[in-house]
Amino acid sequence: MGSILRLLLGLTIALCVGFGASYYALTDGRLVAAVRVGPWAAWPDVGQPDPNPYTRAFLARNGLLQLGYAEGIQFTAFTDSDGQPLDASCHYALAGFVPGHSFWTLEATDLDGANIAASPDLMVLQSERIARTGDGAMAVAVSPRLAPGNWLPIVGGGPFRLQLTLYDAAIFSGANTDIDAMPAIERVVCP
Structure with a gap:
């Protein structure tokens, strides 16, 4: 027995x-297969003709339409730079440089992938439509309350994620597989 x-x-x-x-x-x-830079994570083998088994399983599990390898890469953050989970009722400041790219978008979604933008006219922020700091870095506020400067208004409460999609990105092409930095995500105030 x-x-x-x-x-x-x-x-x-x-x-x-x-x-x-x-x-x-x-x-x-x-x-195993993801690349992490601060709170941001990406799967660089997505879009490859023959991705590794972990990337294949990740794609099958999520069932999302992915960009091809030459088209770009998507970074996702579930936490701020201090490791605290993102909360849609809080105010966040994103600041820093985006690695080599031609165009990028920033989107806030719930954990199921539904966009939580407050306005149907501003579902994502685009690199060509934001004001930059004097040194060319991005400075964006993600918040349910009005914020000065570049602001991505969101609605709801509870956990959410930020998706920074780099189009025509050269960061994983050829021998270059390192990313020095991604924008920091700082929690400014939380009710």
């Missing part, structure tokens, strides 16, 4: 570790 309990316990632990590691690899992917 004791050996059957040990066998069941061992099987339960093996299943939990196996499924837990698979879930981690497909959501965070930091140790």
Whole structure:
């Protein structure tokens, strides 16, 4: 009887570790296939003719239409730069440089992927339509309340994510596989 309990316990632990590691690899992917820069994460093998198995599983799990390798790459952030989960009722400031690109968009979505922009006329911010700081960096406010400068108004409450899509990005082309920096996400105020 004791050996059957040990066998069941061992099987339960093996299943939990196996499924837990698979879930981690497909959501965070930091140790396997995803590239992380601060709070931002991207899957650079998306759009490749023959992506690695983890990227294939990530695509099958999410079921999202992805950009081709030469078309661009999408970075997603679920937390601010301090590691706190993004909350749609808070005010955030994004500041910094976006790596090599021709065009980018910034979108706020809920965890199911639905856009949470407050205005149907301003669903995303675009690189060609924002004012930049004196050194050319981006400075954007993401908030449900009015903010000066570049502002992406959002609605709702609870967790959300930011998606920064770089189109015609050269950051993973050729031998260049490093990203020095991405815009920082700072929580300014939270009710």
